[in-house]
Amino acid sequence: MPQPDADFLAADDAMRATARRSWPAFPAALALTARQFVREHLVVVGIIVLTGCVWGGWSLFQTRSTPVAAAAAEPSVHVSAGPANPSASSRILVHVLGEVRRPGVISLAQGARVQDALDAAGGLTKRATPGELNLAAPVSDGSQLVIGRKQSQVRTPSGTTGAGPGAPAKLDLNTATAEQLDTLPGVGPVTASKILAWRSAHQRFRSVAELQEVDGIGPKSYAELAAHVRV
Numbered sequence: 001m002p003q004p005d006a007d008f009l010a011a012d013d014a015m016r017a018t019a020r021r022s023w024p025a026f027p028a029a030l031a032l033t034a035r036q037f038v039r040e041h042l043v044v045v046g047i048i049v050l051t052g053c054v055w056g057g058w059s060l061f062q063t064r065s066t067p068v069a070a071a072a073a074e075p076s077v078h079v080s081a082g083p084a085n086p087s088a089s090s091r092i093l094v095h096v097l098g099e100v101r102r103p104g105v106i107s108l109a110q111g112a113r114v115q116d117a118l119d120a121a122g123g124l125t126k127r128a129t130p131g132e133l134n135l136a137a138p139v140s141d142g143s144q145l146v147i148g149r150k151q152s153q154v155r156t157p158s159g160t161t162g163a164g165p166g167a168p169a170k171l172d173l174n175t176a177t178a179e180q181l182d183t184l185p186g187v188g189p190v191t192a193s194k195i196l197a198w199r200s201a202h203q204r205f206r207s208v209a210e211l212q213e214v215d216g217i218g219p220k221s222y223a224e225l226a227a228h229v230r231v
Contacts, residue, residue: 092141096121097223099128099147113138114154117145128152146227149185153227170230173205186224191216205231 094117095105101122108116115135118124124147133152139145142157171180173195181192191214198214199205208229212222 092139094139094141095144097144097146097226098152099125099149099224101125103220103223108139111138114145118147121145144227146223148224148227151228155227170228173208173211173229173231174199176229184225184228186221191221207231 090110091107092110092112093105094108094112096117097103100118101124103121106117106120108120113135114133114137117139118135124130127149128147129149130147130152133147133154137154139154140156144155146153146155171184176195178189178192178196181187181195182189187195194214194216195211198210202210205211208226208231209222211217211225211229212219217225
């Protein structure tokens with residue numbers, strides 16, 4: 001078997017010596033690299049943790065400081081059963097005169113009847129004569145209901161009247177005689193003569209309302225007469 005060359009052996013020994021010198025330095029270099037890697041990653045992790053803490057603290061502060069909007073109130077539902085007092089548009093005014101307990105202007109609901117007006121005026125007196133007056137007839141706003149001792153009627157704003165059958169025509173104050181005046185409710189010979197005297201002194205009656213200027217004719221007497229006379 002041939003023997004290795006002396007130069008080859010020398011070279012091999014040199015390489016082994018170099019390897020032995022280099023081997024102890026490798027672990028040290030590896031450890032240094034590892035330490036640098038861990039330090040860099042710790043810095044990154046620290047930054048991430050610090051950022052997370054700051055973000056969490058800010059979010060918590062915002063949650064506590066931001067007021068919570070109040071829940072929107074549910075819309076309330078109002079059920080109206082109608083006004084306690086009817087409005088003016090649903091009421092009418094009727095003037096009740098004559099033989100009622102409380103004559104005057106009364107307020108009634110729309111669609112009221114003659115009987116409703118009489119009840120609101122306190123009812124009829126013992127001397128009242130409703131006759132054939134239609135108590136079920138509706139009354140309109142501005143009507144005048146006259147209850148007399150001999151007859152009764154409803155006078156509407158349009159000038160139409162409603163009375164019992166056979167009701168006499170209205171007596172003209174400017175042409176009536178003493179005997180005719182004596183037939184009017186509440187008028188006797190004495191009052192009839194006073195009416196004629198007033199007419200003579202003033203030439204004529206210009207309105208029915210002037211009857212109230214005759215001595216002895218007060219509001220109640222006038223209420224009885226107004227529906228039976230004209231000028």
